[in-house]
Amino acid sequence: MSIDRAGRVRKLFPWVMKGGLALLDQGLYAGSNFVMSILLARWLAPEEYGSYAVAFSVLVFIMMFHQALFLEPMLIFGSSAYRNCLRVYLKALLLLHLCISLGIVLVLGVTAGVASKLGQTNGFPGALVGVAFAAPLILMLWIIKRVFYVNLSPGPSAGASLLYCTLTMGGLALAYRYNYLSPLSTFLLMGLASLVANVVLLTYLGLRLPSSQDAPRILDIWGRHWRYGRWALGANVMMWVPLNVFYPLLSSLSGMAAAGELKALMNFASPMYQASGALSPLMLPHAARVLEKRGHTGADSVLKQQTLLSISYSIPYWIVLLLFQAPIFRILYSGRYTEVVYLMPVVALACVFGSAFFGPANVLRVMGSPRLVFAAVSISTCVAVAVGVPITWAYGVRGATWGMALSEVLAFVAAVVLLRRKTRKLSQPTFTVPCSVPLGEVDNGS
Secondary structure (H helix, E strand, C coil): CCHHHHHHHHHHHHHHHHHHHHHHHHHHHHHHHHHHHHHHHHHCCHHHHHHHHHHHHHHHHHHHHHHHHHHHHHHHHCCCCCCCCHHHHHHHHHHHHHHHHHHHHHHHHHHHHHHHHCCCCCCHHHHHHHHHHHHHHHHHHHHHHHHHHHCCCCHHHHHHHHHHHHHHHHHHHHHHHCCCCCHHHHHHHHHHHHHHHHHHHHHHHHHHCCCCCCCCCHHHHHHHHHHHHHHHHHHHHHHHHHHHCHHHHHHHHHCHHHHHHHHHHHCCCHHHHHHHHHHHHHHHHHHHHHHHHHHHHHHHHHHHHHHHHHHHHHHHHHHHHHHCHHHHHHHHHCCCCHHHHHHHHHHHHHHHHHHHCHHHHHHHHHCCCHHHHHHHHHHHHHHHHHHHHHHHHHHCHHHHHHHHHHHHHHHHHHHHHHHHHHHHHHHCCCCCCHHHCCCCCCCCCC
């Protein structure tokens, strides 16, 4: 082996280790939620499982809102502007998170009360109360975990996910054994497990994060997050719509059991979306540094790297799953939901393009253009909803599944087209390289 090649291998090895830990972190956390969804599908009545599916889609909406204004900007600014004052930065974000959480609890509490007054007897009001308890604690955990990704050291975060996984799985088994299992108890377990993990990680960080004399004002932090996150917020809302709006739509058109059928299908896509999400926090700081050094000329390499990586594990996963889809359905769901197994290839199509979307979307975010990510998902979502709503009304779960697939394909194509267009503009002499301005600042053009 040549010296140059050996040097490249030595440089690559730490990234392989960090990437493996990031996948382990996300795999443990998402894996526990995946197993929980499978067990609930086996143990709960179809209508109760549908209530869990609709409430979980509400939780996902809150998480995407939080990701846009907290987690995504944190990876950008924590790796650049606030890199030398992470302790103060984390305290400010947790205080802002507390303010947001009060609003979340109030809105969900009122919504649960209204649902109860309307006579919902399928566990949905209780599920909303559980989300009101769990959401602030889960979101707090993700803020704390992001500190380790900013420092490119996901090991402790993976340990916290292992703790979360152990607590949720053990609690779920106990709840089932003693007949306390319900959508409400499930979300309460998720919140309690997150609380314990929060305490452990905050104790760990308190001993290791250095103090800093450079203390940014909390209003300055919020202002910077808002300027970046307002476009990411719109993009995340638009990303939530095609993958989650069909749950409440199906429940109103065909009943809660139909929402449970769709959830049973999409459970298989969840691991791949989570795997892409696991790599994204690690790749964003790396991409930010690459573009800071190389300018927009590094965009193509980052795009190809992450897109190919996403497809490389998504496609083999779906090949195996589709070959054995019928027995897998029977084993995992104990004979339930087999009437929708024929839709698995459509879910696979949606998932592969959904994973690939992370490639161009991450590059656009790092180049300070979350507005273009918003534009890409807005185009795809509007088309998918315009087509998906009527076919869901006509064909039920089948129509909803095709609506999701259409949205994911269009989102990837639109993101690639917009990224190519932006890099072509930046290559012209009249345009400056985006890294000549502070990384993460949002462009007003594009």
